[in-house]
Amino acid sequence: MAAGGFSRLPNGTVVVALNLPSPLPGGDPVRVLVHAGNRARALTRLRNLGLRAVYLRGNTEPPTPDEITAVLHHPDGLIWRTPPAADAAVTELWRPIRALFARPATPPAPQGV
Template sequence: MLVHAANRARALTRLRNLGMRAVYLRGNAQPPTPDEVTAVLHHPDGLLWRGAPDRAQELWHPIRALLGT
């Protein structure tokens, strides 16, 4: 998941407000790529996900697609 938030606490709050209570945020092994930063900053929800981050061909999806709203 990519979460656009001012800090770690706000990122957790955004996720928990969506019903994701068991979320634990860990630091990235590597800094986000320019494409990841652009994706999350320019998406109106500011919250994106993808199922297989190690596969470059999988695109980011808006949180609405995961939650079914």
């Protein structure tokens, strides 16, 4: 079960924030923010990306006002970054979710003569 929470906005939509283990082997944990019509739809958006075992039980770590602003200003409404350490300042920018699943580009193989 992932730690996380949600905030209901005045227009009735919700922003869900989840701390998840990295979907890639050996990766750092990630903080994912999803803007959707309700909590179920937010979790469905993540499950459709391949994060099948994502559940939200409780509201232990709801999104901060800065996180809500970040996800509302992103056109996809689905962003992530690695969570900062407890004693470190936030220096990493939010990234679109497709960057989390993007494979690193491999250089072309050398052509033999």
